[in-house]
Amino acid sequence: MIQKKSFGAYTAKVLIWMIVILMTLSCLLPLINMIAISLSGSSAVAANQVGLLPVDFTLTTYNKLLKDSQFWASFWISVQRVVLGTLINMFFVITMAYPLSKSKFRFPAREVYIKFVIFAMLFSGGIIPLYMVVSGLKLTDTIWALVLPGAVPVFNVILMINFFKSVPESLDEAARIDGASPLTILVKIYLPVSLPALATVALFSIVGHWNDYFSGLLYMNKASLYPLQTYIQQLTVDITQVTDAEQLKQLSQMSNRAFNATKIVVSTIPLLVIYPFLQKYFVSGIVIGAVKE
Amino acid sequence: MSGKKAAKAATGKGGSKERLTFHLMLLPGMIMLLIFVFIPLVGSLMAFQDYIPAKGLFGSKWVGWENFEIIFSFPDSVQVFWNTLIIAFAKLVFNTIIPVFFSILLNELGGRFFKRTFQTIVYLPHFLSWVVLATVVSNMFSLDGPINAFLGLFGVEPIQFLADNNWFRTVIVSTDVWKEFGYNSVIYLAALLSIDPGLYEAGSIDGASRFKQIMHITIPSLMPTIVLMVALNLGNILNAGFDQIFNLYNPIVYETGDIIDTYVYRIGMVEGQYSIGAAVGLFKSVISFALILGANKMAKVTTGSGIF
């Protein structure tokens, strides 16, 4: 009886490992392919000969990249943007989600606020009026244009509302009876138990800011001020669609797939580094049970 | 019940002070929304205009509902609308089931190192754009690609998946799920970690098998998060994934693969069609808003609390 059960459990374990490894591999292969392309000679790349190992191994694209001063300038702008943007996002997520997570009995006005917030998530006036507001506030060509228009990440606010809602009310009440102010309760009780949720939402913000190329294109009137993804995006071009003589002259120097792959690889690395760092908080956040003790 | 209790606590001096704090906390955020969402919303009016940028919003001609009439008079509006709904709905379903499935499996694995490594790897494809992945996908599914080679082992005739209306949506949905499942599972993994370990302890003392624990403890604990994510993503039901479809479709599969966003993109290719774009945008927003409110009601009825 006992043996049969452990045999079943053993098979299940093996099966789970196999599925997880297969799924993981399927995600890993295209990336390895990308890295292999970035390290291969351009002829081999054009001929689709590169699989998981580089063909005609070369570091030229990486050398070229390291010499591209704009790449690093844009990289630095993106780093600043992510830090500033995520801090701002987190500030608004916390300050908005906390009051809105309270019941309508405790905070009747929430019903009105929440409708506005949902409305703001789904409706947009399009890029022209938004551009006019941003340029009217003289924010174009400043980092604020990249972080302020999306300062309130409504989707994340709603996620956070729900996390806050799941915090046992007993904790809150006990503190209020002790005379703690709402802000103290937020900082001392809610935030510490919500670390996994905060880390998740922060991750969404970081990824969103890092990957967004469009606002850079829209609000930056100087190419030297582009964040990294905007810079990279405009370099990826279609070789076969030439429309004028000017472009023709540039054809001989067309950036090729190997170079683009290199840029993608290099720009993805920071996100690779950040994730395991945030994972730490996922684990240390399991304190809801512990607080009860 | 707790609501009543809270209401009692909220009455009196402490309560009004608390409410004031709440209003003040919300103020900065509401100002930001006012500036960057509500003021630009004036621009939606161009849906009712023949908008010309050089003339500005109030110099352009008002045309009433004409833009909407134009949208609905296209011979293929219905087809495009359905394609969008079907693809987006299938994505919604599988982008929920697979990440939940994967998170649970991953959670069952011992060994923190492996767990973390796997987690990090599967979240990577999210960062590759469809422009880049389109080549990978089209090679995978080409006549002499690995998928057809595999099917050939079972005597299946080669299929042009991306030029076959019976297969196109399946390929779109499955490749999207593949690309996003790792990233989508982040939130479920976080939710899994906040399950009280005490529950599992109690479970194993009672002698429940691991499988039973998953069915009776893990999944029910994930349910609120699942409901929340599904409801929130309902707001996206008219966004079936422009980047992906744009990079993978071709005229042969228009009838199953052309979606609202690709359609609007092609309209935009003819210069200066801001008004049509705005009209479609407004239409999508209204539908999404209705759906989200509906989902919230549903959630309230089924789980006892809404998502917002």
Place this chain on the structure above:
Amino acid sequence: MKKITKLLAVASAAAMLLTMVSCSSGEEDFTAGMTEEEKAAWEAAANDPYGKYPELVTYTTGYNLTNQGSDVLAGTPYEDDTTENNAYTRYLKEVLNVQNENAFEAVSGADYDQKVSMAIASQNIPDIMHVSNYETLVDLVESDLIEDMTEIYENLACDTVKEAYASYGEGNSPLDAATFDGKLMAIPKTQLSDGQDFLWLRKDWLDNLKLEEPSTLEEMEAVLKAFIEDDPDGNGQDDTIGLVVHSEVYGDYPNNTFAIDNVFTALGAYPNIWITDDDGKAVYGSVQEEMKAPLELLNRWFNEGIIDKEFATRTNDDIVGLISSGKCGAYIGPWWSPFNQAQTSTYASDDAEWVNVSCPVGDDGKINAISTKSYAGFVVVRKGYEHPELAMKIVNVNSEYSKQDKSDAAKEIKENQTLAYFNWPLYCEVQPGNNAELMTQHIVDVMDGNADESTLTTEEQSYYESAQRFLEAEEAGKKADSADYSQYMSRMVSINKMIDEPANFLVPSFFETTDSMGSRWSSLEKMEMETVLKIITGEKDISEFDSFVEQWKSAGGDRITEEVNEAIAE
């Protein structure tokens, strides 16, 4: 306090959005307070095509960048150049004493166009800028936001520019497009004639199979068949495909490499453009009876594998991959095809030799080609700008002066053309339509010893040097640099063929859009492409072409055709 400032800012933004008054400032008189002498100096500068201003004139503009990435400048003397201080702007400063100040800059194409739209929408256009769409120009004219350039053009345009415009012929002058009610509202940028598409074939494959260069459709079919069946690469494997085809099949002639318009035109069909029918009326080429023959042919070719079975799903990278890996040795493309990686990579790694042939030809033995429109954009001047003539003068310098100038500054420009990171401010060069051919002829003259090297312009000189390097390398039995290969093959080989084997050119009767087109065209185009692809792949029978035409007409095609005819009549 901060909140109050913020609220004020919000209020002002809202007010701006709600009122949107056109803020065209009136003509500012910059000569106020000047002595007569100074006034005369300014006057003289303004009325001379190359007159240098007495003092530095700063103009705001939008700057077109290339998509190269600044790394192409790394390690060159131009490393620290910016869009406001580079070879071009320094040159203009030296010659005209003018300096650009960029209101915005972006890569030319969609990115730049978006910046222009935003500038126009916020009623804040720079002093001088390039706009690439005709529709945008129309909006600017109708909203009275730009200067009338008629007189300035008459007085200041240099001969090169005037002759260049004239070279496009009476009915197709770029100036016509920029003329509204008899007034010239912009300086049009010219679109060079891109010539005809060729069939590019692997010469080494032809030789292996002892085949002649094809010319008619039948001969083309025979060669393609041999390329599939007779193992042209001699590797003993059945691994080659016939003709690669762009997934869009036709359109944007001849810029769409891999598209096969020539197969249609050889049979008298002119898809995707407006043509004039026998009654002199404009009709849409894709819905004419003539379409049936090429569609039937392509359907048969598809079934027999003569065209790539998977063409509908191939991306451009896929197609380049097929050619680069030696699986395919035939495609249709324009004269600059040797720049495509499909050729450069086979040149570098294999012993591939490419040849361009005039094929498939029509009944008279010539390729039936389609003319491109004669303009590629417009330079406009903001209404009320005090030096409107500046736009014309910069175009003069760019199109004429700089090309004949042999100073060091002009050499810098030549070097920057090869580095290709910056463009001329205003992004407007006016050239005769057959400029590519003219340049090649000049170079050939020098190579044949009929002219001296010093007669070449700076641009021609760089092509000449490229060709020399290529020939030297070949002679030494080495592989030339792939950039030199591309330049030589395009400029010397394929343009020469354009000169030797001229094509019939059909000028489309209409290039722009009409009112109904804006909202309905994409729907009609979808219908068209769906039908064309399905007929070729055999999913639909050719008999369904007629019902497509009916549907096309009733879904707005007829109305648009009427509008097009009205627009032409105007």
